[in-house]
Amino acid sequence: MNNYFSIQDIDSLSDWLKEAIEIKKKPLANKTLGKNKTIGLLFFNPSLRTRLSTHKAALNLGMHVIVMNFTGEGWSLEYEDGTIMDQGNSEHVKEAAQVVSQYCDVLAIRAFAKLKNREEDYREEVLNGFIKYASIPIINMESATGHPLQALTDAITITEYKKTNKPKVVLSWAPHPKALPQAVANSFVEMMQKMDANFVITHPKGFELDNKITKQVPIDYNQENALKDADFVYVKNWSSYVDYGKVVSNDFSWMMTKKKMELTNNGKFMHCLPVRRNVVVEDKVIDSENSIVIEQANNRTFAVQLVLKKILEKLQK
Amino acid sequence: MNNYFSIQDIDSLSDWLKEAIEIKKKPLANKTLGKNKTIGLLFFNPSLRTRLSTHKAALNLGMHVIVMNFTGEGWSLEYEDGTIMDQGNSEHVKEAAQVVSQYCDVLAIRAFAKLKNREEDYREEVLNGFIKYASIPIINMESATGHPLQALTDAITITEYKKTNKPKVVLSWAPHPKALPQAVANSFVEMMQKMDANFVITHPKGFELDNKITKQVPIDYNQENALKDADFVYVKNWSSYVDYGKVVSNDFSWMMTKKKMELTNNGKFMHCLPVRRNVVVEDKVIDSENSIVIEQANNRTFAVQLVLKKILEKLQK
Amino acid sequence: MNNYFSIQDIDSLSDWLKEAIEIKKKPLANKTLGKNKTIGLLFFNPSLRTRLSTHKAALNLGMHVIVMNFTGEGWSLEYEDGTIMDQGNSEHVKEAAQVVSQYCDVLAIRAFAKLKNREEDYREEVLNGFIKYASIPIINMESATGHPLQALTDAITITEYKKTNKPKVVLSWAPHPKALPQAVANSFVEMMQKMDANFVITHPKGFELDNKITKQVPIDYNQENALKDADFVYVKNWSSYVDYGKVVSNDFSWMMTKKKMELTNNGKFMHCLPVRRNVVVEDKVIDSENSIVIEQANNRTFAVQLVLKKILEKLQK
Incomplete structure (x- = not known):
């Protein structure tokens, strides 16, 4: 290298x-x-x-x-x-x-x-x-x-916490007041294709990432459906790739909540940080035992x- | 600790x-x-x-x-x-x-x-x-x-320079063009109550510090009176605690001068720095042999x- | 020292x-x-x-x-x-x-x-x-x-690259969109008077440096004439000393070009960096084998x- x-x-x-x-x-x-x-x-x-x-x-x-x-x-x-x-x-x-x-x-x-x-x-x-x-x-x-250092971090963290050889991992788009880059999402998507994982992306229409990066990864526009039985829920905002750099929607119903986490397989909550509480994720999720964001940052x-x-x-x- | x-x-x-x-x-x-x-x-x-x-x-x-x-x-x-x-x-x-x-x-x-x-x-x-x-x-x-690191510094400095077991120490308010915090004054006041010192605060009316900090420390609104026989004169501006954060008065007659220092017991001049010359203190004082601000900073x-x-x-x- | x-x-x-x-x-x-x-x-x-x-x-x-x-x-x-x-x-x-x-x-x-x-x-x-x-x-x-650290660097670099005991060195003014200080030019001029060099300064009228610094150094207002047979061409912009700090002229014909470098004795191109390409110097010069700006920075x-x-x-x- x-x-x-x-x-x-x-x-x-x-x-x-x-x-x-x-x-x-x-x-x-x-x-x-x-x-x-x-x-x-x-x-x-x-x-x-x-x-x-x-x-x-x-x-x-x-x-x-x-x-x-x-x-x-x-x-x-x-x-x-x-x-x-x-x-x-x-x-x-x-x-x-x-x-x-x-x-x-x-x-x-x-x-x-x-x-x-x-x-x-x-x-x-x-x-x-x-x-x-x-x-x-x-x-x-x-x-x-x-952001390949973040993606390597994420792979280490999933490896430490996974309970099965092929965990279900969901990347879930979140609302955010500012337009953010796609960097973290892109590298995470690439990494999940390298790892042995059942990987799904969920986001509102219009937030499709570059398909040269997402390739064959399934995209589910129904967040609740995507979250079912997830072992890891990786939440992150990004601005539009198609209508480049625009916040084409800021649907706050996409915030990660305790109720949504209950759909998962006792899933772990991940985020690269910094995170805006009660916009990207509810306090009850990030402050729960299933949140591994601090160890992830470590x-x-x-x-x-x-x-x-x-x-x-x-x-x- | x-x-x-x-x-x-x-x-x-x-x-x-x-x-x-x-x-x-x-x-x-x-x-x-x-x-x-x-x-x-x-x-x-x-x-x-x-x-x-x-x-x-x-x-x-x-x-x-x-x-x-x-x-x-x-x-x-x-x-x-x-x-x-x-x-x-x-x-x-x-x-x-x-x-x-x-x-x-x-x-x-x-x-x-x-x-x-x-x-x-x-x-x-x-x-x-x-x-x-x-x-x-x-x-x-x-x-x-x-500013407890400053107050510890000040205690070390007074200990080094004091000639009696219980020196007279005066904290004297000074004018300043900008509104400054009370942090340095507060910690100094707390420290002087821990040290064996005859401690007095002098300032114009309206600049009383938090009385949970000053407690029983005597406050003298007459600067010249307060300075009499002082062994250490600690000069510092702060903005009002009562009318919070305001410069309720900027009376330049409160500047520390050579004439005022003559009222002291050959007192040492102290300041935490940075200091505005000829506003907070006259050149003749800070440049005198009795100024210990550089050793204080050391x-x-x-x-x-x-x-x-x-x-x-x-x-x- | x-x-x-x-x-x-x-x-x-x-x-x-x-x-x-x-x-x-x-x-x-x-x-x-x-x-x-x-x-x-x-x-x-x-x-x-x-x-x-x-x-x-x-x-x-x-x-x-x-x-x-x-x-x-x-x-x-x-x-x-x-x-x-x-x-x-x-x-x-x-x-x-x-x-x-x-x-x-x-x-x-x-x-x-x-x-x-x-x-x-x-x-x-x-x-x-x-x-x-x-x-x-x-x-x-x-x-x-x-900028005496730069001038010492320049003396080291000329010493490394010179092929004769007394090389011809030309300091050639260059155009620049902003008004820049005279610091680099001043120290270089002082250094060239300490070194064994045939030193000439060339610049448009109005850009004369302080004559207490240039002393007896010849100034040639004709750039092409000055460059003839030069072993080292040091290019640098500075603003006017006479009409202080002013960009009294921004004549882009003073940019260092490949054609001008052909007048020299296979001369080396020097600059303290940062340099604005195609304003101060043509790409063809700074990218040529005769450019020693990277080793100079080293x-x-x-x-x-x-x-x-x-x-x-x-x-x-």
Whole structure:
């Protein structure tokens, strides 16, 4: 693995999941692996879990961490080739990526979708720009269209909590006051197709994700029907892919409630966080014993630590 | 001690002061105590002294430090229970505190008063929210109503400079162009009641602090009278507690001057900094030999290092 | 050397250049020199290369690094003596510099020109304020009128690439949509007068730099003439010194092009970055084999590491 751009960079998911759970048992077992190695964390957008868990994982491996916020501390970059750069962007990613590669050993980057132009977002110009020009490994800390560290976390969490070999997992769309990217949903959908799971997506009409990602995954527009006998209920809002970036409906009847959870097979409630209580999910659900969102967030550290460990091992060769 | 929320968390002030002065003599004596431990510094407001001194103290104890600015890098949190979170706040402190507890071993938090609503500020929802939901120790780096690291610093400084067992200490209100919180004054008043001191507060009418904090401390509305024979003059602005958050008067005759200092017993001038020169205090006072503000700021490191040391020692048990 | 404020603080340039190239070969050779020492990086303006390379160099020397952004995390400082501080500035540099000196062992500061008032900028009140009041060494990470770490980098780069003892070096002004400071140009001009080089400056009329800095350096208003037989072409925009801070002309015919580079002696293209492509320089030039901007940026680490090493060695005495 050179980069961790998407979950397609995972060669053997079952091996990765085993190793992540080993790391969780002994997080300091590889304290010298990252000695004298520096990871640069580049944030083009706000972050809490990803920022702290990545920092912590790097420290667990003995690495140095340099954090750089482009909002406020830096400037905006140009990604197009051949542009006459007489507008707002002060530097081309060609230079930025090559230069930063000389100060760090690994880079991790967060750059959200702008939700203005679908083609532009799905082109992934920030991550792909850095991957193209950097000379060091790149880790995706949530890009325009994917959040593969979250999806790896989710796979670890489902593996820990599942009671059957092939659990039923439901991704259930939720209402939200703001237009959010499809990144978390996309990576989760990809991951569920890699795992041994009976996977269903449920959302109102108009919220269909990119069918190059959902492929053959069944979509049920009837939420209650979809939830029946679910072992895991993963709730998440996203804005429309078809009518790109729009909140085409904000039907609050799609909020996850205790009553709906009763349709499941004593299902576990999952969410990537941050979550808006009593909009996305009722207090009674997230505060119940079946909510595993805190442990899920805990696994963020071990997901990214596994990715970093694999990158460091390859660098040592 | 589980948390350092207020100076009520100090079990034996005299022991603490002795230990702080020992730490100051040999700041690196406990360099391995914090090994593999991480402190998260969460800032909801700007900081200079607190930020740097806390970072430095943690390094002196061998800890890792992760700094997180919620302004700019993060988002705003919800603190009320049962809210329908369809407005500006993206995450509830319930999740934030539990999650962050999994990435760090100790948390230190700065969250100023908003000065809009007295009940809300004095409820200390940010600090109390984190204390309620976090599973790790919390340190107050200045909250809505208290600044106990500053008060501990002040106690160390007075201990170092006092020439008698029971010095006369005067807290003297000062004018200021902006409305400032009562936090520093409150914690100082609490601390002076714990120390062996002849303590007086002087301010214009309308600036009375919360009488649950001032209790029996004498208040003298005549500044010159209060200053007579003072060994320490602690100058600080605060906005009104009664007419909450208002600058009910900005009487520049309350500025500390050389002439007024002549009324004291060759008194030392103290201020927590930052200070507005020639508004709060005349140049001639802060630049005089009797000004101990720089040494006072130096003691910030040893105050917070003592708190951290006590927390780490308890974590080791 | 107490501070690295300008290139006048370099005692023997030839020795420094030799040592920098040694550091580049073995960047971790002095990994214990900075043990238990902390550098504070104070940013009053955005930074990418300087921020990361200084952080990295400090880590290479085993130092701790504390980063402080005054925009957002801190507040604005007062630099004038005797001011009545009832306006926007919350703290005087007298206190800030003395206090920060107590938490760090070395300070590095970035504070750009405001380009409003020439006398004010050339007085260098931020850097000089800190140098006056701090009790620890200060490093200039680009001030109002100079960027001596960049100039040292440039000298290292020219030394590595030069094919003759006295290469021809041309500083060529470039157009830019925004008014930029003279800092990089000033320090480069000073450095070229210290090096053994045949140095020429070329720019449109009205962009003359301070003649106390350019002294006897020839200025050629004919760019093509100046470029003839150049071994190194250093391209940079700056706003007017005479009509201070103004973009008195934005003649895009001054952009560096492939056709112009053909006039040189197979000259190397240099720029401090960030650079606006197809405004300052044509893609064909910066993407050519003769462009050494990436290696130039790489040398930023070794320039600042040399400065830090010299400061640490002096602190140890």
